[in-house]
Amino acid sequence: MREQWRAYRNGREVLREVDVVMQASVVTVCAHCGVPCSGIYRFWYELDGELMMVDADQPTIDEYMAELVESAGPDGYADLSAMVRAGNEGTGWADSSTHPFGADVGVEGFEDFVSGLRTTSAATWSADLVDALHQLAAMSALHGTTIYAMDD
Numbered sequence: 419m420r421e422q423w424r425a426y427r428n429g430r431e432v433l434r435e436v437d438v439v440m441q442a443s444v445v446t447v448c449a450h451c452g453v454p455c456s457g458i459y460r461f462w463y464e465l466d467g468e469l470m471m472v473d474a475d476q477p478t479i480d481e482y483m484a485e486l487v488e489s490a491g492p493d494g495y496a497d498l499s500a501m502v503r504a505g506n507e508g509t510g511w512a513d514s515s516t517h518p519f520g521a522d523v524g525v526e527g528f529e530d531f532v533s534g535l536r537t538t539s540a541a542t543w544s545a546d547l548v549d550a551l552h553q554l555a556a557m558s559a560l561h562g563t564t565i566y567a568m569d570d
């Protein structure tokens with residue numbers, strides 16, 4: 419599926435054409451708009467010029483990241499995975515103004531993130547999401563590529 423991504427840098431429009439192959443889409447479609455209007459996070463690795471993609475519901479992931487931050491407390495915060503801290507702070511991959519086309523989070527960084535999600539209620543309530551993310555990490559590792567994450 420061909421997509422055109424659009425961003426603005428220094429007041430100028432930047433476009434990127436990508437080919438997306440959807441591996442899983444775990445998003446919530448709004449009853450009012452018929453689209454996932456509350457936002458999605460996108461995770462992918464590149465293979466032969468195509469983006470192998472998992473789309474995830476942003477509020478759902480945010481809820482699990484908040485669970486991790488809360489259970490870690492101030493003393494354990496630094497031990498949280500880098501992706502969770504960035505997500506919590508709206509920096510790095512979670513900052514769409516500095517990384518409009520996603521950020522390289524690395525397979526290990528992504529695996530840490532998924533391992534963290536497994537310790538939250540996501541393991542119970544979003545097993546399909548956790549499985550899809552885990553599968554993405556496994557396939558990326560198999561192909562020796564890296565993983566990108568994006569706040570869309």
Ligand SMILES: [Zn+2]
Pocket residue numbers: 448449450451452453455456
């Ligand atoms: Zn809506």
